[in-house]
Amino acid sequence: xxxxFRPVASPTGAxxxxxxxxxxxxxxxxxxxxxxxxxxxxRYGRFAIFMAGRGFHVYAHDHxxxxxxxxxxxxxxxxxxxxxxxxxxxxxxxxxALAITEHPGLPVILFGHSMGGxxxxxxxxxxxxxxxxxxxxxxxxxxxxxxxxGQAILAIEKMLKGSDVPSGLLSQLTFAxxxxxxxxxxTDFDWLSHDEAGxxxxxxxxxxxFESSVSLWIDLFHMAYRGASRVQLAKLSPSxxxxxxxxxxxxxxxxxxxxxxxxxxxxxxGLLDVTTTIYPGMRHETLNEVGxxxxxxxxxxxxxxxxxxxxxxxx
Numbered sequence: 001x002x003x004x005f006r007p008v009a010s011p012t013g014a015x016x017x018x019x020x021x022x023x024x025x026x027x028x029x030x031x032x033x034x035x036x037x038x039x040x041x042x043r044y045g046r047f048a049i050f051m052a053g054r055g056f057h058v059y060a061h062d063h064x065x066x067x068x069x070x071x072x073x074x075x076x077x078x079x080x081x082x083x084x085x086x087x088x089x090x091x092x093x094x095x096x097a098l099a100i101t102e103h104p105g106l107p108v109i110l111f112g113h114s115m116g117g118x119x120x121x122x123x124x125x126x127x128x129x130x131x132x133x134x135x136x137x138x139x140x141x142x143x144x145x146x147x148x149x150g151q152a153i154l155a156i157e158k159m160l161k162g163s164d165v166p167s168g169l170l171s172q173l174t175f176a177x178x179x180x181x182x183x184x185x186x187t188d189f190d191w192l193s194h195d196e197a198g199x200x201x202x203x204x205x206x207x208x209x210f211e212s213s214v215s216l217w218i219d220l221f222h223m224a225y226r227g228a229s230r231v232q233l234a235k236l237s238p239s240x241x242x243x244x245x246x247x248x249x250x251x252x253x254x255x256x257x258x259x260x261x262x263x264x265x266x267x268x269x270g271l272l273d274v275t276t277t278i279y280p281g282m283r284h285e286t287l288n289e290v291g292x293x294x295x296x297x298x299x300x301x302x303x304x305x306x307x308x309x310x311x312x313x314x315x
Contacts, residue, residue, distance in 0.1 A: 002045040005068060008061065010094040012080075012087040017041070017068035018061040018095060021048045028055035028307045029107040029132075030099045034092065034116030034123075035060065036138075036285075037220070038175075040067030040207045047287050047296060054300045057103045061095050063119065064088050065216060067207050078164060078213040085122070085219050092123040096130055107132035107310035109303055113287065114138045114252065118223040124240070125232045133306035134236075135243040135299065138250060138284050140258045141228035141265070143221060151221050157214045166211035178251040178284075191251050191283055198288040228262060233269040241273045241306045242266060243299065247282035247289070275302055 007015040019041050031051050035041045041060035048058040062069040064087060065078040073081040080087045096108060110131045112120025117139030124134045143150065153169050179188040189199050189209070202208050212220075226232055244266075246259025253259055256278045263276040277298060282289045287296070 002048045002058075002060075003042060005042075005062075007070075008094065008098060010091045012064075012071070012090050012094075014064055014069055014071035014074065014087070014091055016061045016091055016095065017070075018059065018098075019045075019048070020060075021052045021058040023055045023057050024052045025055050027057060027103065027106060029057075029109060029303065029310070030103055031056040031058045031303070032092070032095060032099065032108065032110045033058065033060035034110065034112035034119045035063065035066070036114035036116050037212060038066075038209055039202070039205075042067065042207070043202075043205075044287065050296050051300065051303075054303070056109075056303065057099065057106070059095055059099045061091065063116075064091065065213075075164075077166065077210055078216050079219050081164070081215070084215060085222055088119055088219075089123045089126050092119065093127055093130070096127075107307055109133035109135065109306055111135040112137065112139065114284065115220060118220060118227060121227040122223050122232075125227065125235045128235050128237060128240075131240075132310050133241045133243070133303065135245070135302075136262070137243075137245040137286055138247060138253060138259075139262070140253050141224050142258045142261045143224050147221055147224065151218070154214055154218050154221070158218070161214075163215035163218070164213055167214045167217050168211075170217045171211055174252070181251040182283075192285045193283050193289045194281070195288055195290055198285070202288075228265050230269055233266060233271065236271060238270050238272050240271065241302070241309065242271060242275065243302050244274065244276045245286055245295065245299075246276075246278045247284060247286055248278055248280035249282060250284045252284050
């Protein structure tokens with residue numbers, strides 16, 4: 001079952017906690033899931049079952065500093081003491097290599113939510129020949145001037161107390177601020193979803209909601225600014241199918257404005273196959289929102305198109 005995991009040794013030194021669900025109908029492709037900040041891959045079981053039922057072998061691992069993944073240089077809330085971005089991207093490559101070994105010849109689609117979207121786009125740019133489709137959901141690649149201010153705060157925190165401790169200020173400027181932006185909220189995490197049961201489950205999960213380190217926040221800003229740069233986007237094939245999703249009530253992406261910004265940025269960079277969907281009533285976690293079945297169905301249909309293009313090169 002998807003709840004169970006197996007450890008996978010990565011060349012980065014991490015023992016990645018991997019969950020794998022084989023396709024439950026005739027196989028079409030491989031789906032790699034990259035989870036968000038302060039959570040873990042085990043929360044994607046419903047999505048995995050849905051996609052397995054559409055013919056996809058699903059792989060989802062806990063990133064460094066998250067969930068049940070273990071690494072000597074990555075305690076909870078930290079990618080690594082040094083080279084954290086490079087290591088987290090290399091871990092994605094490790095899981096991709098395992099997946100194609102177990103299911104050779106199938107197209108590979110990389111899906112990322114929020115922080116996972118930052119990782120997914122950066123991974124696709126670092127390894128552009130290895131993915132046949134890319135999905136980036138609920139991610140902010142446009143921190144803007146406020147993000148530069150955040151980086152300055154992090155530089156001061158790193159100088160004063162080091163990089164391996166939680167950043168109290170960044171959590172207040174992000175998670176706490178997003179929580180306060182929801183009118184008539186019942187919890188500080190209502191910004192995630194309208195689904196009260198889903199929010200309660202997140203709050204009760206001991207592997208969710210932890211504080212992120214100064215170094216992890218530094219790595220996230222690095223991926224956000226770099227991933228959407230014209231130099232990096234130019235590394236992607238112009239014909240790569242890309243699937244962007246945002247929530248119209250998501251405070252983490254400025255009510256999906258940053259999703260639209262990324263779509264425009266990609267199109268201006270010469271990417272020719274960018275599908276953008278904004279779900280007006282949804283907050284941050286599309287896969288845990290009211291109406292998620294429609295979003296998953298839309299995504300599965302897009303994946304079918306990616307598979308068809310893979311089977312007909314040049315289509």
